[in-house]
Amino acid sequence: MNANVMSNSGDAHPLQGIFDRARRRDLSISDLFQVAETLNGAGQASQAIELYKTWVAFNEGNPLAHLAYFNFSVVLRQSGDSAGAINALRTCLALSPKFGPAHINLGRTLEDFGLADQAVQQWRTYLEATAEVNADKINHRLMSLEHSGRLLEAVGRLAEAEAALWQAIELQPSKREAGQHWTALRLRQCKWPVLVGSLHVTTRQLLDSMSPLTLGCYSDDPLFQLGKAFRYNKTLVGAPVDISLVPRNLPRKKVGTGRPVRVAYLSSDLRDHAVGFALREVFELHDKTSVEIYAYYCGEGGDGDETQSRIMKAVSCWRDIRGVSDLDAAKQIVADEIDILIDVNGYTKHARTKIFAFRPAPVIVNFCGYPGTMASPYHQYMIADEHIVPPESEIYYTEKVLRIACNQPLDRQRTIAAQPTRAQAGVPEEAFVYACFNGMQKITDECFARWMTILSATPGSVLWLLSAEEETHQRLCGEAVKHGVDAARLIFAPKAANAHHLARIGLADLFLDTFPYGAHSTAADAITMGLPILTVPGKSFAARFCASIVAAANVPELACATPEEYVARAIAFFQDRPSLAAVRKKIMDGRDASVLRDIPGLARRLEELFWQIQGDAERGETPVPDLRNLDLYYEVGAEVVLEGVGFEADGPYRQRYLSKFARLHDYAPIQFDDRLWTAEAASRA
Structure with a gap:
């Protein structure tokens, strides 16, 4: 039964016979689906809805009625009747309580109405009902866990989100969607070490699941990031599009x-x-x-x-x-x-x-x-x-x-509110205020340890951070205590409208950048408000961005060669306030004429x-991207990253890769490329 048969029928009302068959219980579920799909595809959703209504009304007791209600809900939702879709899905589940797709869709529909608790409870109901294992139930259980984790994160219930996502990871470690969210969530909560495996999940599998953007917060390894982007693109886009x-x-x-x-x-x-x-x-x-x-x-x-x-x-x-x-x-x-x-x-x-x-x-x-x-x-x-x-x-x-x-455009017309007092902003009037207004996901354990070294050497100073969830605040305060620093010296700035956030930035004395993912637009904001920012440029794009901004602001001296220099200079500015004041004056005096503001x-x-x-x-000279050996750069890069090397100069870093490539080349020849593994480099490796 198809659209052509219906449209060519001699019946003056070609659908009437279909409706009559539905009332007589003579329309099979497969015919129902085919006719409804044809109607919906032809822009006759209202007729498809009426057909489903008729079929379910007269086919009570049909063992496949739950499938009819499910497909009915899909058409209702597509036509904008979400309330009707919810009712159809609930009827579907009343007939077949363990039908996974209905649990998934009902949760998603409830989510669309802002009913986060009800959506999560719907997915949990399915999880509780599917203790027995088969392939379909594993897949639907996985989807329920993933959706629960995603939505719980969105509404700020991070611990519950992490737990749900971890269950999904352990259920199917090779499926990377849950791991992608889980690793990002761990970084956002400053949970260190970020990658913690189990008997069922390796740290390599967790690393594999990271998105390219999250990886930038985790490692300053541009070759691995190159390989990660290559693989992520293939996964994201799927098979080559037609x-x-x-x-x-x-x-x-x-x-x-x-x-x-x-x-x-x-x-x-x-x-x-x-x-x-x-x-x-x-x-x-x-x-x-x-x-x-x-x-x-x-x-x-x-x-x-x-x-x-x-x-x-x-x-x-x-x-x-x-x-x-x-x-x-x-x-x-x-x-x-x-x-x-x-x-x-x-x-x-x-x-x-x-x-x-x-x-x-x-x-x-x-x-x-x-x-x-x-x-x-x-x-x-x-x-x-x-x-x-x-x-x-x-x-x-x-x-x-x-x-x-300079890679950072900005808007010179942005509205900036009147600057508050330090007391109004919640920071001590007389203290030396170190600040970092980057997102929490950019703070690594090594970065935080450097900050604690700085605070330990600068009595009475404080560290002003953007606020996050209270559990994350407590976690960072606990880490401070482990480093011998009073937790009260960590101050968390509450969320504020952009104009008011810009106004308060200048109250700090010195911005401490993060590594490996440094400040981007946040650095431009700091410079706009005259706040000096210390940074350590690495090798990757995200690790070098802030150095670009301080150079464009005519203060390239704020880019430090090593993390050790970064710590030493942060302490030196505390001890020599006039030198810091001179940097601040240099920023403000040259601000409007700087490259940063030459829009x-x-x-x-x-x-x-x-x-x-x-x-x-x-002229036919558009370049063609060179994708040779990128899978191999990924595999070697994963090995390098899991070795846990932090800041590393470019020379030793490249040699590390070349040595590993040479070892693999000895086993099976690797084609040369124009990147790192060139014939000349191979001869020296």
């Missing part, structure tokens, strides 16, 4: 024609978000006679906020693709005749990486939203600066690196790069 589904646009002739190059930014963060704050003035300053800017928005919320409103006014075309499939979004980009498509998400929340896999524009660029390489076959360029990616570090990226003066210059430089990219494309 790019024949999307027409391929060849580069259009723009150079020398007087027509602007059409550039599109695709992001989930074009709203009141760090990325949105960074880019909104850039959009406004682009020369519209040189570049025509399109924006594709794929994030949550943002509707009507200040940042999104400003961006929408600044661009030539704004498209909301939140409800659009990856394939259809790619087709829209092709139809819009985009010359250069910029990925402003990378591997971050709400990224739509699969859109780029369809190659909807002749050139794809990685810029601004993600601190690292995409290691994909279709990201051809990356825009960075010489401090973050010096020439000798280009081997850590698959994209061709193009450079701007018109940044807009012009980006336009130069866009035209350079366009010229490359028209």
Whole structure:
């Protein structure tokens, strides 16, 4: 039974016979599903709903009735009747209490209504009901645990979330979704060591489950991050997409024609978000006679906020693709005749990486939203600066690196509230205030130990941190006590609106950056408010970002060569306040003329790069990402990371890799690449 049979029927009312069969209990469940699916696919959801209503009303006692109610709920939810879907799912479960998909969907629907407790309880009900084991129940049990962990984290019940996710990991360690959330959650809670295995789960499996972004907080290893990004891309996108589904646009002739190059930014963060704050003035300053800017928005919320409103006014075309499939979004980009498509998400929340896999524009660029390489076959360029990616570090990226003066755009028009007093901000009036306003996930045990060394050597000083969950506060206070530091010297700044947070930043005396994932926009905020920031640049993108910002602010001396120098200088500034005051004065005196705040210059430089990219494309010189040996860099990198080496200079770090490559090469020859494992390097290894 299919749409053609129905539409070609001589019956004046072709569906009437179907409804009659449903009433006579003569319509099988498979025929019901086929007809309903055909109706729904043809845009006749209301008819599909009526058919389900009729079938369930007249087929009470059918052993497969729970399946009918389940599919009925799906159509109801798709048509916007979530309350009806909930009722259908509850009836389904009344008929088949252990039917896993209904538990999953009912929990998700309750979650959509903001009923977090009821959603989690629904999944727990299924977990309690499935003590016996079979393949289907394991899969549904896994999904229930994963959904519970995700939602519990979202509502701030972190300990419960971690426990649920750990159960999911132990149930199927090879499934990485739960491990990805679990490792990120451990970092967010400052639980050290982060990776703790068990009889059922190895630390290698936990490392494998980390996302590329989380890995940046855990290890300063750009070669492993390169391999991780490569594997993550394959997992995220899945099997190679059928790019024949999307027409391929060849580069259009723009150079020398007087027509602007059409550039599109695709992001989930074009709203009141760090990325949105960074880019909104850039959009406004682009020369519209040189570049025509399109924006594709794929994030949550943002509707009507200040940042999104400003961006929408600044661009030539704004498209909301939140409800659009990856394939259809790619087709829209092709139809819009985009010359250069910029990925402003990378591997971050709400990224739509699969859109780029369809190659909807002749050139794809990685810029601004993600601190690292995409290691994909279709990201051809990356825009960075010489401090973050010096020439000798280009081997850590698959994209061709193009450079701007500083990788951190900012908005010079941001609103800043009146500065409060220290008492109003909750910090001691006379104390020397060290501060770090980075997220808790960036604080490692080694980083915290350095801070405690600093506090131990500077009597009366305090450390001002952004607030988190109370359990995390207590954990850090406990760690301080272990280091011989009074827990009262740790002060946690409550959440504040952005304008008020900016206003209070300047009350601190010295910002202490984290390692390996340092401050990005937070560092720019600190410099904006005249607050000096000490940092230790590492090897990876995230570990070098803050050094780029202090260089752009004309205080490169705040970048320390080693962690030991970082500690010594933090103590020295406490002991020599006039020297710190001089640095602060230097920042403020040169602030408005600094590279960091030259946003018109940044807009012009980006336009130069866009035209350079366009010229490359028209000449057939767009680079092809080199993906050779990336799986091997991942395997060797996992071994290196699990050795637990912290800060390491570039020379010894590369030699560590080369030695391991040489050992593997002796066993089975490895093809040379243009990265680290070159013929010349192999001869010396």
